[in-house]
Amino acid sequence: MEHLINWIALLATVVMLAGAVAVLLLENYLAAVAATTVVSLGAAVIFVVLRAPDVALTEAAVGAGLSGVIMALALRRLGLWHIGTASDAGDDAPDNDTGRTG
Amino acid sequence: MRNALSLLFIAGLAFLLFVITAGLDFGAAPMLVGQGINQASPGQVGAANIVTSVVLGYRALDTLGELAILFAAATAGGLMLGRPRADARHDPEAGFILLAAADLLFPLLLVVGLFIIVHGHLTPGGGFQGGVILAAAFFLPLLARPGTHFNHPGFAVVEGLAGAAFIVIGLLGLARGGEFLMPLLGQGAMGSLLSAGTLPLLYIAVGLKVGTELAGLMAHIAEYEAVDP
Amino acid sequence: MSPPDLGVILFTAAFGLAGIGILGIVISAHLVRIVLSIVLLETGANLLLMLSGFRFDAVAPVIVDGVVPASMVDPVPQALVLTAIVIGVAVQAFMMTLVLRLRRVYGTLDIRELRDLLERDLAREAGVGLPGSENAPVPATGSPAVARGEGSS
Numbered sequence: 001m002e003h004l005i006n007w008i009a010l011l012a013t014v015v016m017l018a019g020a021v022a023v024l025l026l027e028n029y030l031a032a033v034a035a036t037t038v039v040s041l042g043a044a045v046i047f048v049v050l051r052a053p054d055v056a057l058t059e060a061a062v063g064a065g066l067s068g069v070i071m072a073l074a075l076r077r078l079g080l081w082h083i084g085t086a087s088d089a090g091d092d093a094p095d096n097d098t099g100r101t102g
Numbered sequence: 103m104r105n106a107l108s109l110l111f112i113a114g115l116a117f118l119l120f121v122i123t124a125g126l127d128f129g130a131a132p133m134l135v136g137q138g139i140n141q142a143s144p145g146q147v148g149a150a151n152i153v154t155s156v157v158l159g160y161r162a163l164d165t166l167g168e169l170a171i172l173f174a175a176a177t178a179g180g181l182m183l184g185r186p187r188a189d190a191r192h193d194p195e196a197g198f199i200l201l202a203a204a205d206l207l208f209p210l211l212l213v214v215g216l217f218i219i220v221h222g223h224l225t226p227g228g229g230f231q232g233g234v235i236l237a238a239a240f241f242l243p244l245l246a247r248p249g250t251h252f253n254h255p256g257f258a259v260v261e262g263l264a265g266a267a268f269i270v271i272g273l274l275g276l277a278r279g280g281e282f283l284m285p286l287l288g289q290g291a292m293g294s295l296l297s298a299g300t301l302p303l304l305y306i307a308v309g310l311k312v313g314t315e316l317a318g319l320m321a322h323i324a325e326y327e328a329v330d331p
Numbered sequence: 332m333s334p335p336d337l338g339v340i341l342f343t344a345a346f347g348l349a350g351i352g353i354l355g356i357v358i359s360a361h362l363v364r365i366v367l368s369i370v371l372l373e374t375g376a377n378l379l380l381m382l383s384g385f386r387f388d389a390v391a392p393v394i395v396d397g398v399v400p401a402s403m404v405d406p407v408p409q410a411l412v413l414t415a416i417v418i419g420v421a422v423q424a425f426m427m428t429l430v431l432r433l434r435r436v437y438g439t440l441d442i443r444e445l446r447d448l449l450e451r452d453l454a455r456e457a458g459v460g461l462p463g464s465e466n467a468p469v470p471a472t473g474s475p476a477v478a479r480g481e482g483s484s
Binding site for chain 1: 333334335336337340341343344347348351352354355358359361363364366367368370371374377378381382385389390391393404409412413416417419420423424427428430431434440
């Protein structure tokens with residue numbers, strides 16, 4: 001276990017790159033925003049490996065917190081807020097009582 | 103066809119960058135400026151967090167530029183979205199879990215955000231991290247009860263005063279010592295809360311500005327009328 | 332089994348992320364996916380910038396209990412990346428407001444349709460016809476005469 005740092009960095013890299021590919025391949029936009037959040041959290045782990053706690057804190061707070069909330073809010077206002085596939089979109093007017101459709 | 107060409111371009115670009123950076127030695131950074139800053143910072147600035155002394159001491163002008171960029175982006179976003187109509191429909195109130203959690207989390211987020219801001223010169227943290235948490239704290243009631251009146255003018259006043267406070271402290275440095283944004287007020291004992299001169303005050307100004315700005319921008323997006331499907 | 336070299340892993344991460352971001356910008360047809368690809372590209376670029384200041388067997392640049400460590404990593408790229416991350420989120424928020432306005436005005440978010448609609452609106456505002464029609468704008472140097480094969484005598 002003397003190369004624990006290497007294994008952690010490898011795991012974070014694999015998760016990050018898989019999330020990045022998922023952003024391009026996923027059809028559901030809400031899922032793509034969630035994949036972007038995964039990429040930010042993987043980057044935060046790599047920043048800790050690089051001995052930068054300040055930057056890791058900022059990346060985690062901004063990438064996972066604020067950026068995800070802004071994207072999700074804008075998706076809701078754009079009418080792209082579907083949980084599920086696009087085929088059962090139907091009526092997504094924002095006066096359901098849970099805001100979900102389909 | 104276009105996709106295949108794009109893939110080929112990206113592969114070629116990645117290969118080119120790989121070849122270039124294979125010549126650089128990773129893990130043995132020359133650190134020409136960083137070494138000097140690491141050695142001089144405990145004596146000159148007195149902050150336990152050396153990154154803070156770089157952000158607010160040695161490169162404080164860059165932080166001022168960043169505040170300007172944030173201000174421009176938030177103002178432009180607010181201008182683009184405009185004001186909602188008085189009779190615009192909005193989302194219904196959120197469920198019980200979000201209501202209870204928002205009421206519980208709001209004071210906790212405020213305390214954590216202010217703690218991270220104020221201790222920015224001692225531990226990893228600072229104005230930007232704490233400001234982001236404050237923005238989340240200010241925005242959370244709007245998520246739980248959409249349609250509550252978000253006090254845009256009040257937040258704009260706080261944001262303007264915080265930005266002006268940053269510049270005024272810088273100008274005081276210019277008046278007293280001859281350099282803009284020079285740290286004043288003596289260094290104090292390293293590791294205590296009242297150390298590193300005016301750096302904590304600068305970070306409080308930065309944190310308040312970032313927090314209120316991002317909260318206002320998110321409130322603008324939240325109040326924007328939903329598109330009819 | 333020993334893991335690969337730390338430098339190889341981290342450089343692959345940074346370049347791969349930036350490459351996937353650029354690929355997404357070029358390939359995607361929906362504006363929201365282009366915005367998300369720009370976010371990926373920014374994250375990859377910040378990661379790449381952080382790699383320039385790393386030193387093996389060095390600690391984070393924070394002084395604990397008054398003991399100054401012997402070897403610390405470079406604080407200057409950390410300060411720059413801190414700034415860059417917060418600027419990135421402000422630019423992302425502004426991009427999403429632009430997307431919201433485009434959706435309101437044009438009703439679509441597909442860049443191919445948006446391109447045609449924008450061109451039509453710009454041509455109408457300028458008072459000329461679309462390219463390829465009779466009212467197409469003519470360049471000022473009189474090059475239609477050259478294109479028709481007449482010499483400049």
